Amino acid sequence: MRDHQLSILVICLGNICRSPTAEAVLRAKLDAAGLAGQVVVDSAGTGDWHIGHPPDVRSQRHAAQRGYDLSALRARRVAEEDFRQFDLILAMDEDNLADLQRLAPDQGARAELRLFAHVEVPDPYQGGPAAFERVIDLVEAASDVWVENLARRLGTS
Secondary structure, eight states, rough: OOOOOOEEEEEEESSSSSHHHHHHHHHHHHHTTOOGGEEEEEEEEOOOTTTTOOOOOOHHHHHHHHTTTOTTTOOOOOOOHHHHOSEEEEEHHHHHHHHHHSSSSSOOOOEEEEEESSSSSOOOSOOOHHHHHHHHHHHHHHHHHHHHHHHHHTOOO
C-alpha cells in the first residue's frame, strides 16, 4: 500500500515554467494545511525539449521572491505510466489538456484529467517579469482551491 492517499501530476509544455511553479506552490500550500503526507505532487511536460534541466531561471527567481524553492526540480516528460500512477493530472491550459487526452493510454489509465485552474495559466516563456508574476498569481489562487478540494476528498475539512 502506498504511504499517501492522493497523487497529483501538474503538466505544462516543457516542464520548466508553469508546472514546476505549480508543483512547488501546491506542495507548500498542502504542507501549510497539514496535508503534505497525504498528497504526492509532481510535475512534467508534454514536450521533451528540457528533460533533466532545472526550471527556467526567471521562474525560479520569481518563485523565490514569494518563498517557493524550485531549484531541486528537474524537467521530465509525461509518461504512459503516469496515467496509471496518478489520481489527478492537471494541465495548465487547453492545449496541454488536449495533448494529455491524446497521450493517455487506451487501457489502464486511472488518472482524472483536468485543468489546474478555472482559467488557462498562460505560458510566460516568451514574456517579461509580469508574465512570470501572473503565473504565480494564478497558481497560488488555484492551489488554494485545490487544497480545499483535496481536504474535502480526504475528509480533513
